[in-house]
Amino acid sequence: xxxxxxxxxxxxxxxxxxxxxxxxxxxxxxxxxxxxxxxxxxxxxxxxxxxxxxxxxxxxxxxxxxxxxxxxxxxxxxxxxxxxxxxxxxxxxxxxxxxxxxxxxxxxxxxxxxxxxxxxxxxxxxxxxxxxxxxxxxxxxxxxxxxxxxxxxxxxxxxxxxxxxxxxxxxxxxxxxxxxxxxxxxxxxxxxxxxxxxxxxxxxxxxxxxxxxxxxxxxxxxxxxxxxxxxxxxxxxxxxxxxxxxxxxxxxxxxxxxxxxxxxx
Ligand SMILES: Nc1ncnc2c1ncn2[C@@H]1O[C@H](COP(=O)(O)OP(=O)(O)OP(=O)(O)O)[C@@H](O)[C@H]1O
Numbered sequence: 001x002x003x004x005x006x007x008x009x010x011x012x013x014x015x016x017x018x019x020x021x022x023x024x025x026x027x028x029x030x031x032x033x034x035x036x037x038x039x040x041x042x043x044x045x046x047x048x049x050x051x052x053x054x055x056x057x058x059x060x061x062x063x064x065x066x067x068x069x070x071x072x073x074x075x076x077x078x079x080x081x082x083x084x085x086x087x088x089x090x091x092x093x094x095x096x097x098x099x100x101x102x103x104x105x106x107x108x109x110x111x112x113x114x115x116x117x118x119x120x121x122x123x124x125x126x127x128x129x130x131x132x133x134x135x136x137x138x139x140x141x142x143x144x145x146x147x148x149x150x151x152x153x154x155x156x157x158x159x160x161x162x163x164x165x166x167x168x169x170x171x172x173x174x175x176x177x178x179x180x181x182x183x184x185x186x187x188x189x190x191x192x193x194x195x196x197x198x199x200x201x202x203x204x205x206x207x208x209x210x211x212x213x214x215x216x217x218x219x220x221x222x223x224x225x226x227x228x229x230x231x232x233x234x235x236x237x238x239x240x241x242x243x244x245x246x247x248x249x250x251x252x253x254x255x256x257x258x259x260x261x262x263x264x265x
Contacts, residue, residue: 001026001162001195002047007056009042009219016042017053018219026162027193029186031200031210033223033238038216040199044165047197049074061162075103079161081185083168085152089141093132096140096151097123100158119158126154129188146177153185157192164189166198170205178202182209203235 002024009017016039024030032040045051047060058065061077079100087096101119115123127133130150135143140151149169156164166185170178186209189196200206206213207227215223215230215238222237223230 001028001061002197003057003059004047005057007043007046007053007058009039009046009051009053016219017046020056020219020221022214022221022224024163024195024197026195027190029189029196029198029209029211030214031198031206031212032214032216033200033203033206034216035239039219040216041167043216044167044197044199047163048078048080048165076159077162079156079159079164081149081152081156081164081166081169083171085148087140087148087151087155089139091140092136093127093138093140093143093151094120094123094136097127097154097158100126100155103159122160123154123158126157127151129157129191130154130184144177145173146181149173149181150184153181153188157188157194161194163195163197166196168199168201171201179205179208185209203230206230 002022004020004022007017007020007022008015020043022043032043034040042051046053046058046065049060049065052065060074063074063077065074088099091099098115098119101115101123104119124133124136127136130153132147132150132154135147140148143151152169164185169185170181173181182205185196185198188194198210207230210227213223213225213227213230214221215234217238223234225234
């Protein structure tokens with residue numbers, strides 16, 4: 001589903017990704033952890049074709065991302081879930097979900113918002129999956145933050161992607177709502193066999209919802225394994241070495257207590 005081999009990405013002299021090897025299978029839910037600046041979002045941008053790696057091999061859904069013409073094709077296979085859901089507030093919930101079909105219908109029908117019946121049915125089914133079928137006609141702006149993010153997930157599902165990339169999808173939500181949105185994302189994608197790569201800052205959510213955890217530190221994978229293997233040593237590799245830069249305080253991973261006191265007696 002995703003095959004990345006020895007990916008490198010530099011922004012000027014900033015060597016952000018330093019040899020990433022990552023294979024993700026259909027239906028696998030991968031949670032990516034790491035300090036701010038570790039390179040998580042950059043890796044997601046490589047996976048959705050927004051950024052081109054400087055070196056390495058990368059294919060997503062069987063599409064070789066080194067080829068220019070593949071970007072449009074990629075949009076049909078890869079959907080995004082954003083931290084700030086990016087809904088159109090004045091549109092109905094159903095129409096927001098339907099925007100997931102924009103890449104599949106022609107330009108004119110999409111400008112006129114004329115969607116085939118089957119797309120409307122699909123969008124309704126996706127809303128049902130995220131528990132919001134009853135809100136189909138409500139304006140998106142009338143929903144709670146958690147409900148809005150569920151619509152964001154429904155929109156991604158309506159794209160019928162092979163891969164969903166989620167960049168801190170629950171960072172703006174309270175812990176209880178965040179857990180229910182993570183549950184919703186995991187269940188829907190598992191039922192449909194969609195591979196997920198999800199950036200998170202909450203270690204306990206990574207443990208609870210991830211099939212597999214990938215830890216990034218300074219552009220390198222320092223942990224790749226089961227949630228059960230995410231012990232203190234693994235967390236120290238992800239969060240403690242090297243120390244975060246003094247100018248940029250990282251968001252602390254929730255529930256993480258370092259095993260060793262830094263700078264202690
Ligand atoms: N478009 C860009 N141009 C220049 N530098 C960039 C760009 N995007 C990211 N960077 C740099 O790449 C590094 C990694 O950033 P990235 O956003 O991938 O980190 P992250 O792990 O996702 O952090 P966070 O958890 O805060 O989102 C940072 O030093 C950042 O400043």
